[in-house]
Amino acid sequence: MADSSRDRASFSNQANALLRKNLTFQKRNIRTNLRLIFLPFYFCLILVLVQNLVNKELDKPKNKCGCTCIDTNGDGQCEKVCGIEYSTLDQASSCSITSPPEWPPLLQIPAPEFRAVRTDFLSFTDLPDESCRISGSCPATILFTGNNQSLGQSLAGNMFRSSSTLNSSDILYSLANDASGSETMTGYSNFLDPAFFSNYSLYRLQQQCPTNSRTSVSIQITSISVPAEIRCAQGLHLWRNNSSEINDELYKGFWKGNSERKIDEMVAGAYDFLNSNLNNFNVSIWYNSTYKNDTGNGPLGLMRVPRSVNMVSNAYLQFLLGPATNMLFDFVKEMPQHEKQLRLDFSSLLGPLVFTWVIIQLFPVILTYLVYEKQQKLRIMMKMHGLGDGPYWMISYAYFLVISSAYMLCFVIFGSVVGLKFFTLNEYSIQFVFYFIYINLQISLAFLIASVFSNVKTAAAVAYFIVFGTGLLGSFLFQFFIEDPSFPRGWIVVMELYPGFSLYRGLYEFSQYSFTGNYMGTKGMRWGDISGSSHGMRDILIIMFVEWLLVLFVAFYIDQVVSSGSGVGRSPLFFLEKFRKKPFSSSSMRKPSLRRQGSKVFVQMEKPDTERVEQLLLEPTASHAIICDNLKKVYPKRDGNPEKYAVRGLSLALPQGECFGMLGPNGAGKTSFINMMIGLLKPSSGTAYVEGLDIQTQMDEIYTSMGVCPQHDLLWENLTGREHLLFYGRLKNLRGSALTQAVEESLKSVNLFHGGVADKQAGKYSGGMKRRLSVAISLIGDPKVVYMDEPSTGLDPASRKSLWDVVKQAKQNRAIILTTHSMEEAEHLCDRLGIFVDGSLQCIGNPKELKARYGGSYVFTMTTTSNHEEEVENLVQHLSPNANKIYHLSGTQKFELPKQEVRIADVFQAVENAKGRFTVHAWGLADTTLEDVFIKVARGAQAFNVLS
Template identity: 75%
Template sequence: MADTSHGPASFWTQADALLRKNLTFQKRNIKTNIRLIAFPFVLCLLLVLIQALVNHELDKPENKCGCSCVDTNGDGKCEKVCGLEFSDFDQAPTCPITSPPEWPPLLQIPNPDQRAVISDIIPYKDLPNESCKKTGSCPVTLLLTGNNKSLGGILAGNMFTSSFILNSSSTLDELTNSVLGSESMPQQNNFLDPAFYSGLPIYNVQRQCTQNSTFSVQVPVASTEVQEEVRCVQALNLWRNSSAEVNNQLYKGYRKGNSERKINEILAAYDFLNSNQNNFNMSIWYNSTFKNDSGNTAIGLLRVPRSVNLVSNAYLQFLKGPGTKMLFDFVKEMPKPGTETRLDFSSLLGPLFFSWVIIQLFPVVLASLVYEKQQRLRIMMKMHGLGDGPYWMISYAYFFTISSIYMLCFVAFGSAIGLKFFTLNDYSIQFVFYFIYINLQIALAFLAAAFFSNVKTATVVGYICVFGTGLLGGFLFEFFVEDTSFPRGWIIVFELYPGFSLHRGLYEFAQYSFTGDYLGTDGMRWRDLNDSKNGMKEVLIIMTVEWLLVLFVAYYVDQVVASGSGKSPLFFLQRFKKKRSSFRMPSLQRQESKAFVQTDKPDVCQEREKVEQLLLESNTSHSIICDDLKKVYPGRDGNPSKFAVRGLSLALPRGECFGMLGPNGAGKTSFISMMIGLTKPTSGTAFIQGLDIQTYMDEIYTSMGVCPQHDLLWDTLTGREHLLFYGRLKNLKGHSLTKAVEESLKGVNLFHGGVADKQAGKYSGGMKRRLSVAISLIGDPKVVYMDEPSTGLDPASRNSLWNVVKRAKQDRAIILTTHSMEEAEILCDRLGIFVDGSLQCIGNPKELKGRYGGSYVFTMTTSANHEEDVVNLVKGLSANANKIYHLSGTQKFELPKHEVRIADVFQAVENAKSRFTVFAWGLADTTLEDVFIKVARGAQAFNILS
């Protein structure tokens, strides 16, 4: 594995490595992508199916223009003729109308129980008493104001006649001579006025009603004649002193609190302004209740022309006398061709369904980001040299590309199957809208990922947002948008939530496509964005600002919270500060701590003094220098603080493998975590290749390799693809990269048998471990950390791994933690035994065995009745012998080396065999395991006593 490094990888090299890895990962998940894209396809097909079923019903004869067999030529043969005269009310709207009927002009009359009366809201005494509502005899009120009250009274008196008599033979032509009105809801055209077939009465507005003022007339509607009732209603003209007073009464009379029920309504209000005999200047207030302000066209026509005609006719009579009249005969619609009744369900259901289609990308992106965080793959990439810049650029571009392809397929498929929602609206507006929203959605996913550490939790929350946003948007927010009385400012506040912005934009597309399909016109165009009733412009502005803001906040939070050990909240100010030197002089605080460690073992104190001397030098060959490194975890729930690492000082030169031994919980992993940037030291620091881990961790990562305690791998990537990715991060290219990958795979016995090209998720535990070791060594890192690298390996693989590590340590510093004494003795140039956060001893294996193993271990097994003879034998060899084991005739003793000769031991055993039976015996030197147990027990006993 002697690959050659070419210096730290550049920004674009790192970006290329991550892009290649993501594309490979995406190729492995092709089935998941197909299922993802299939969701909008299935939804669009479902809308098409619903549309086809509805169209089938609408195409039935009872829903089309009525037809009949008519003898048009008098030859006795009938022909099928369709027209309004053969249609009922349901069929009439679809018929061609070459000569639209003439309808008398109408006023919009308030319902009898909603007409203005005296109340606590409108306490005017000239209004009628509320008791008239019980009898249905309330008049309709007109409010008058202006600069000339006398002129106003004259004009008001000229508006309505004192009486009007209709006979049973009255026709529509005669009805136009009276002032008529209706409480029915008007339609958007005048082909068929609902006032003449709705069953509601038609009102004849007069100055005074007589007892016999109700008549019935026959009105021709479509192919039938409808008998309509014409009732008299009195017009009550009331003067007000100012237009402000009129406006106040109109506003208060329209609604009471938040109630939708209209009370105290006024028929109309007239402000004569400065009108006089030479000048006619008017303002008219009218009821626009039946106009749909949230849509793009009026649902109901406004019945305003008759109000204008009344006051104009009254002024004309004021000038020319009562015999002069300006007649208003009728209103009528333009001719129309035959039409088909159609309901575009993609527009009706689009805001709800398509919200779900688009927002479902959010949990997909979120889960992917949280997966890398949960599996610690993000920090693994960072520890091998991937900078935040390339990671953000490629990850963002990667998710943006996937989202764009998804949206392109969605719009293209919807257009291909003919959904009006897509085909009628301008594609450029759709492009801008979807472009901005998917960018905002990706930025939100990056921000949300910082607050999740579990993929399942993030996924559940993400899909709750999907369905919750769609339902709240369709069944709550949409009602607010359509309610003209709801404050527009609050609509904007709602749209600050991105899901509601999306729903509002889809709602606008749906409104324009529905209307365009119904009227045969275009959908939304860029010019329509200037319409005050169109909310698309404000949605685009809100989403653009939020996208940039959320993206900035997400990056900031990632740097402070989610990126490795995190940075200071004011990290962006560091560039304005003078960078401190890599090495620093020992501070006074460090000097004060020396008294605390004077009781350390001489070898530990010597290592500390060596570190202090190295810190004073400007250049050094030591790759790793730990300076009084401490880690304290604060106490919780009443428990005391936990000292994981207590003032560790250590120096490693190039070419040395340092083994860290210690029992579980001793602090080895905490030490490694600080060195690789996973956690921050409580105090002290360390220098890697001369760079401080507190300040220059990003630079340190470029020359560092890590084999963590738990394998951090992508399940869907192969072993070769893992090494290619990490090799590129270490700036290996071309032939050098290929060679390094092959050597790495051969070195850890993963090259042959197709193992290298098998997905890592199918590896055994030992194979994953070997791959992790190979990853840590590829690219010639100068510093390598291996946390229990041989865990789970079989003897053959372990021996092969040891050979790899021995070759790799030639020109790099390696820190290795292990529980295998054999591994430590074979691989490590020096060992340190770590107990309860402190380094207890340090040295090479021979030194430690010599220092802590100054005794032989004598073992003998006899029958139980000769155990005392064995004890006497040992006492004869050494008076200071110490029994360390005794079970069923087997006894072990420690014999000080300086008191015992090996020849004497053999002689004593031979003599003992002549006196009693010896089943087995042995004499062994101290092993490293014995040293480890002795040091660990001694340190733990000391800590308990202290």
């Protein structure tokens, strides 16, 4: 048989055809694309407007460095002078600070109600009773251990003073000289230590506290006097046998408080003196890392650790040199700062939520496009005309990638141009890598989810639900988990496996770095910042990259094995096919088992074609384009209904140059047969060969030599008739002048060439014009086999006649299978006809043979008054004793007269005689039509099936 792959378009030609079609399609949608690309600009512009409103509010005098009017020269002229000494606490943060204030170093001490006591889970008997919490007198416990207990206890005893008095003239020095502490969290800087500007107390650690342990003082900070309350906190040092006991006690005492206090620890600290002795000082310090503010620009923010180090160092010096020895730690202070405007980077605060919506907005666009192609059966239409899965995936993926990249590029450019710190502070190369990986993951995910949906509206609704749900869940749920130090990091990684949360986490990291960079006057995220193994951005880049490759592979695999708009699914192990033996071909056809489905009403008409199929399977030749061998389709039981036999063992041989017409009532199985032949349905058993290729295993090769005119027009509304034919012509390997000529001839043949119709969008065509375009598509590229499902539906008589001429001319060098309900069309176009009833081919033959075999009678009709009906019956019985009445209504009767029993002249003579006896309103004598044959065969077969 002929090699059907000789004219197959190469991979590059198929890719070129699809790319050109997509570019043309996008050109038609230029307005929609511009609206999509400018969507990020609108969001960025809104953020800029909000930012300006916020900045205007922040620029008010109450938020700027304080100023006053001073007569500096004594001339009565007022000169405006600004500085921190003239500012309120709210204004001080924006002032120039050339000499930052000095603060005494403090120890982090738990609040009285959270200090360690004996509980069910803390069984150490040396801890105080829980009743001390009622009076607020619980001591601040510090744990100790080491290899030398006596040395450790001596050092612990030196860490707290037995008693001390405050120097009212220099409160800050007194606090620095003692072991003082606070329960407040640290700030982002030490310009204003929050311990001195809070509702919480300052604590002085002593071995014993006097009865009246509260002292109210006034602390002078530049020109500002700050009231404070200093309380005594008893320091309790407890020895533990080893570091394991301390670890156990610390983590059992780890307590999660309310949303304001976040997390508290029940001891003030712990020390392990290890192998310390008179000649060696070696110590490990446990401290509360909860009380830190991480600025995002370093591994740790400010913490109250220096005082812990100073305390133990002083204790060791006093152990060596005596209690009079003291290593003073006078103060800590911040670096000087220049005057700055108070700014709140609104884009960084709202960036994770808003930009998540902006970026995921692409997901519904891609998903609905893919589902639209499946819903409108455009994907399978392209495949049936030779487009392979490889070119389709490559071009479609690249097409979406280019659109997404352009969208993201505009997004970053717009944000940078309008000055959003979110974009300008963070390194652009990191942003590029992050966005590039995510849009690839998003495209792959759209391909995967598209296999689930078959309706565009449903897909769009779900997609937009995902868009807004992801943003809201990310902002109001996932972000709280990220910021909660007690939430396990492992679960964060698990949640980031959902791509939407990965996107949100990356945007959150960008926003944190840009917010801090804007506040501190530093740069945002740099590559060096994500090198650590615990960095959030590093984790999500790895997660998204791995998911991208995995989702893309799974999406392609599902597309191949699941019938979801792209034809019959392949075997789940299709990737192993190349390791198997070569598939069954025409050169190695063997005689199959030819079991038939019982007796048929007109089985004598089927045997010649059955015998021919058997002969062709044994001795294949190149003259037959289609050979169906015992083809069956059975729909399984569903919803309590029995199995449905759509096609019952069909055997058919169709040579080149023949148009075979399939007639049959609705539900007879014609469409199921066509769908099996074009790859939309998989046969239950049996097979068929098209140009020597098996429809069970070689459909991809069959598509390259096949043309299809489906029952419903499968067209792109935005493409013109010419553009449709150019696309399908390229898929059939037509190029250059040959392509142009073929397109023009096709347009002329179906009367779509003149009057600008060819360059009119298909969405503006009438139903008849769309039908003619579908016929032209099926015939372009000289396919060897063409399937036409009711091609003339909706055409006017003139267009139908023109279309018939096209089909008659096209069948000269190809095989055509045509289904129709028009007997006139079947008789005009088809060389052979097959009447299909209840899944079985009841008879085959050309129209004349069928009329001769099943229409051997005349149809005699006479209309009279009702009282002469009996005389009409007598007249007919006299003409033909075997006449059969087939119709009777209100004086009109119709009879079948066997041709061998009557002569036409006798009928005319009998009618003339009857007119002399009674009134004859009308009469007629007609030969049997093809429609009569069809009705007779269909009724006979259905009656037989009912009886059987």
